[in-house]
Amino acid sequence: TVVRAFGVRVRYGGSPVATGPLLVVANHVSWLDVPLLAAVLPARMVAKAEVRHWPVLGVLAALGGTLFIDRDRIRALPGTVRAMAGVLAGGGRVAVFPEGSTWCGRERGRFRPAAFQAALDADCAVQPVRIDYRPADAAAYVGDDPLGASLWRVVTTRRLTAEVRLADPLPSGRH
Template identity: 35%
Template structure:
């Protein structure tokens, strides 16, 4: 049964992707609003195909420029966040070499950071600053790597070196909003520590086998919590902002994992069954 489920999902997703790729490619050249919205639709279709139940607590801040700073559990974090609203990611340069993934990432206007070349940081910061000033919402996975889904690793302040200074060109303060991601159930059953490796993609796990295993396993329940935005302003450096964001993300993620989705649901702005 699991194999049939995986084959059906992959077939349906391949069909959607083949249609969506040229549409997004054209939108990037003629319509910025459409280019921002098409990935949202694509990832909502993906979540619906997988039967994912997503509970959202809070919402992205309306102010701009806006940088979302999140913990990182799995490749599945990408469609989860992308299904909520228009955004792009800040990713390590290696992602830009992965088959298939690199194409999807570029079509979502991902900014790639070369961590091995400090000389490239200035250019990356300028690119991110320009995107933020243009109203794009950017996402940074501040742990610098994915984890086992049972904890939140320390945020790497060095990654904030790619974050632009605290104000946009029109003097608006940059808002850094903490975002917590937690996976709580699989097939409707509470997911304990021993089951989270089904979702968590970390260490030396190969991507393709992990994707197939997750597709065979069954529907997931996930919780995404948006914290209060932290203005990056004069007198508040990147290290302090990174620390505050880490504390907020860890507290919300642990609450989601320990309390379970049922206790969080009353606080949710909306439930999305996709």
């Protein structure tokens, strides 16, 4: 995977993955979270609209079926929730970072509820996922941190380990 290509060790643990349509929700620490989560729980990702215009990554995200959300236009949110619910109702998986932004790994952000509305609308389970990195600051990508600096930290950190823990899935109607 992309994560291992950067020399990151990956550890998985926790509950088995639920079957059927699934809203995957995870905390957000780094740009590494996206390929890491895709390797563990393949799903259509939800990303901020700006990602669509990033060189190379934007094209790859669009080709991978990413659902883009325009965070600057609150009126666009119901359409994104409908698109997510449509994927889920069709039996697919959608992965989202409901904190809406990366956090350093020492703190967690407040979850934004819109993604959970899609799970309610589609009557599907929610799979909580916790992502941690050791050492914690090596993979963190927050604030105005340049991507190049983050890439450099990742490739030069010895024994960088990503830990992915799956909590018990929350059945439909229990989230």
